[in-house]
Amino acid sequence: MTDNPTRHHRQPGRLARAGLLRPWSLLAAGALAGGLAGGTYGTLKDPTYTATSYVVAVPTAKSDPASALGFAQAYGRAATQLAVLGDAQAWARVPVPTLRRSVRTVTSPDAPMVAVSATSPHPGQAADMANAVTRALTRHANATKDSTHVKLVLFSRAVRPTDPTSPSWAVTGLVGTSAGGLLGGLALLVRPRRPADDRPVRPASVPGPASAADVHGQL
Structure with missing residues (x-):
């Protein structure tokens, strides 16, 4: 029985569409x-909340704004050190490792201000940690203000956040x-590609009886 040539012609088209x-x-x-x-x-x-408090470095009569700006940078780095966090843990009511993971500080190159941010699943705890670290940092900074001639002043306390900062x-x-x-x-990009030899080959058409007779007559 002779195969249907139409079936062979359509099969490569289906394979090509499947490949696409x-x-x-x-x-x-x-x-x-x-x-x-x-x-x-x-x-x-669980959603997380972030609370932020701010302190400002203020120069005394024996200092200048440039010195206050430099000490603000130093206080921003000292805020997450063990000496400050050790004092803050009593007011925050959380251990030092939790404060170290949750508290971050940001300083500005143009203003003598330090931002202390704390993140927690509980909004009240976030505010307590930020305020506790700010309080401890202020005490440490002002304990040496007679030698540094710069004192640290609370600018804004952290308030209990109402909206989570974690992505929705x-x-x-x-x-x-x-x-x-x-x-x-x-x-x-890394998938193995099919070799060109494995692609379906379109079968050659076989001339019918009438075509064969015409070719024989021409010969």
């Missing part, structure tokens, strides 16, 4: 998996989608 769909399917699957993972993480993770599920889902799509693209 597979890469897009891998990218879509990676983006979808990443989006689901990121959204789930953002939904299940929508943000984590978007990040997960981007990461999943990127991983899917990388997988496409």
Whole structure:
């Protein structure tokens, strides 16, 4: 029985379309998996809150603003040292390792100000830690103001935050989608490619009886 030539002509087209769909399917699957993972993480993770207090370095009569700016930079680095955190733990009611993980300081190159920020799953605890470190830092700084001629003054106390600073599920889902799509693209780049010899070969057409007779007559 003779094979249907139409069936052979259509088969390479289906294989070609399948080859075009597979890469897009891998990218879509990676983006979808990443989006689901990121959204789930953002939904299940406990929110975190950040509270910030501010202190200002003020020069005395024997100093100048430039000296106050330099000491503010130094106080910003000293705020997370053991001597300051050791005193702050009693007011914050948390151990020193928790303060070391949760407290960060930021200084400005243009203003003699130190920002002390604390992060916690509990908004009240975040404010307590920031204020405790600020209080301890101020005491340490003012204990040596007679020699440094710079004193540290409280500018703003930390208040209990009302909104979390951790990313929402929508943000984590978007990040997960981007990461999943990127991983899917990388997988496409490193996937093994099919050799050219393995591609389906279109079968040669066989002339019918009438065509064969015409060729024989020409010969």
